[in-house]
Amino acid sequence: MTQKDKIYIANAQGFWGDSPLAPMRLINEGKVDYLTFDYLAEITMSIMQKQRMKNPDLGYATDFVKLMGKIVPTCKEKGIKIIANAGGVNPKGCLEAIRAALKDSGVEGVKIGIVEGDDILPDLSDLIAKGEEFANLESGDKIANIQDKITSANVYIGAGPIVEALKQGADIVVTGRASDPSVVLAPLIYEFGWSMDDYDKMAAGTIMGHIIECGPQCTGGNFTDWKQVPDMANIGYPVIEANPDGSFVVTKHEGTGGLINIDTVTAQLLYELGEPTRYLSPDCTADFTSIEIAQDGENRVAISGIKGGEATPTYKVSMSYAKGHKILTTLAITGPDAIEKAHVVSDMVFKRMSMHGIEIPEEDRFLELFGTNVLYKGLVDSNEQPHEILMRLGAFGDDPRKLNVMGAEIAPVLTSGPPGITGFAGGRARATEIVGYWPALIDKNNVHTSVTVEDA
Amino acid sequence: MAIVELREIAMARSGDKGDGTNIGVTARSHALYEFLADKLTAAVVKEQFKEICKGDITRHELPKLRSLNFLLENSLAGGGTETLIMDAQGKAHGPGLLHMKIDVPDNLLP
Structure with missing residues (x-):
């Protein structure tokens, strides 16, 4: 594989229920190499778990499957790869549904990869017996108080297994509860050959993911000076132009509405931010105070200088309970x-x-x-x-x-x-x-992900 | 000096973090950032949010982004999935803070 000198990554869905217009426009109206989809919020996993209890074939983002029939023909033609945490609590079921949808649209020669192992609900008792405490990260409460009421338990996994699926030739990668920034970081590791212990680069990719994970919240949506933002109905979804050294530009396709300037991107950098020097992801810790930000022409913001550190020895777990x-x-x-x-x-x-x-x-x-x-x-x-x-x-x-x-x-x-x-x-x-909602931690050694890549 | 609403000199975005929220405040210039870093302390924000935020407020500084990040604990009456309050994600906390009146030196006003 020859290394590309720039990778274009766009986020087509910021949450389950985002505008169905965005994916088609992103692939038709400008350059994109990777299209990412972020579907999963804490409550979503619990809803999907309930759907799966009623019907073992369900438990994933059904909207995503419908979209695949529509966009994969164009993605295949243009060589655009898709990464989505649409698998919910049933990535395998999602794969089968995509396979059926692609068959209906007559698309052939597509490989689908799934990442499993984030769903620890079936193993919870064993893990607790092994010594995992799963104390509530916010309150410190003991898991015993709610253990019989837990309805879902998923680990926020990192970029590693997604990279593996890409290496095995997947055109579409579907994960369960992969962390939102990891779906953006993974293609950078794969395309640029980044080492996963080059923490500055891991942090750069993680921050790219953080900026675009909510879709148009970095292109002028939900912005204080909203009266300056042109044509919000036609707002462009974000595209990252990533460089091999970890620097990047946030932009959007020509002819779309919205506004990208230092302030609109900064607003999204701050969104749901905790301690800025220690943003925790499964892949690294990222330092938001290191970010150098500059305007790079109309609707282009350049970011560089990002510093990162080693990831913690634990993954975050998100549980839901009745x-x-x-x-x-x-x-x-x-x-x-x-x-x-x-x-x-x-x-x-x-x-x-x-x-x-x-x-x-x-x-x-x-x-x-x-x-x-x-x-x-x-x-x-x-x-x-x-x-x-x-x-x-x-x-x-x-x-x-x-x-x-x-x-x-x-x-x-x-x-x-x-x-x-x-x-x-x-x-x-x-x-x-x-x-x-019950946030907790788990030792990374107790989580075993697996990757399967199959022809559609 | 002139008394203005915070929105004249800053922008803000807020969102939920469990049962708490964060408010990112971005000054409209580097000089205003220095001014706000001095004046817009965690204690000042706590006083504004005393009826909404039942826990502590901590502040973090991001000078290169002209920004302050406030973490408001226990400010969503139980959190996003559990509460019945209209603003269950704290989306209005940022815009609400921007109504705060603040006395600003004339030379700093945009």
Whole structure:
């Protein structure tokens, strides 16, 4: 393989539910070598686990499979490779579904690689017996408190197995819970022959991944000076032009909307950032304070100078567990005295639940009056006499049937409560399960990934 | 000196980190970064967020990016998947901070 002197990596999906227009436009409207897809949030794994329990063939990002039928013909023609953490809790099922989708679109000669081994749910008891503590990273709580309620447990794996799949000739690589930046770092290691203990380069690739993992949040989306951003409907998704030395340019295709300048890229560098000198990934620690950033022409930002260090001996694990139920009802309440009316309505609903024999303790009651500056509580003056508010009344509890009584007793306040209450639509609210989030660590030696590459 | 809203001299983006949030604040010039590094302390931000953030606030500095990163612990009433609050990811924490009034020397104003 001759080494390329530049690699173009674009992120086509920043989350499960991102715009379905983006992938096709990225491959048709400019140069791309690798197209990445970031589907997995903490809650996503738990949803996928439930889908798989109902149907063992499911448990992956079905949207991704639908997209493959549409974009792979063009990707094959142009030599664009695809890397996605779309496998969820069932990468093998995802592979079979892609195979079927490609057959339907008549595409041949494509190799699909899958990375497995991130799903440790089946081995959890053994791992605990072996000495893994899985203490909650935020609270320090012991895993024993929730062990019988865990619904998913996935390790954030790194770039290594993805590189292996690329080496084995995969055109499409599907992983389970690979860390978001690793899907961008992997092709750089593969194409530029970077050593995985060259930590400055690992950090550079990781920061490239961090910048593009949320799609257009680095090209002018969610930006303070949004009025300066042209044509947001047509916003360009980000493309990284990476150099073999680890420096790179953030850009987007010609003719797209949005804005790339030092400020739009800096905003994304800071997004969900913790301690900046020690950004932890499975592949390295990256130092965000080392970043040199400069404008490099219109809608081009150049980044260099990134320093990194050795990765920690542990991987992060994301677990989800069943944490009871919640219900939320909403009504619009008009003034005068909208706030006072909302408190009366809340009181009525909980009293009526009592008449059904259902007592909701004070700490499990929820009332948020949207329109009283509640999102900016303490940051701006509160709004004492709004003409209209959205009452968001809810409750927490273990038994969904009891909570559902709130769904039944909310609409009757329109005819039995104060005047000017409206906006009841969409039928009775119902209780939903609360997915608890349990972040933890695992010794890297206890995680065994595997790579399989097959013809589609 | 002139009293302005923070958004006149800085930009911000926020997001969730478990039951906490982070707010990245970027000054509109290097001189304003020095000014904010001096004035916009963790204690000042905690005072702003005392009704939203129930935990500690720590601050990290990124001078090359003209930016300060604030970590707000226990600021989402239970966290993204568990809470019923409208802003479950703390997306409004950055824009909210930008409403803060701050006294800025005239020569630093953009």
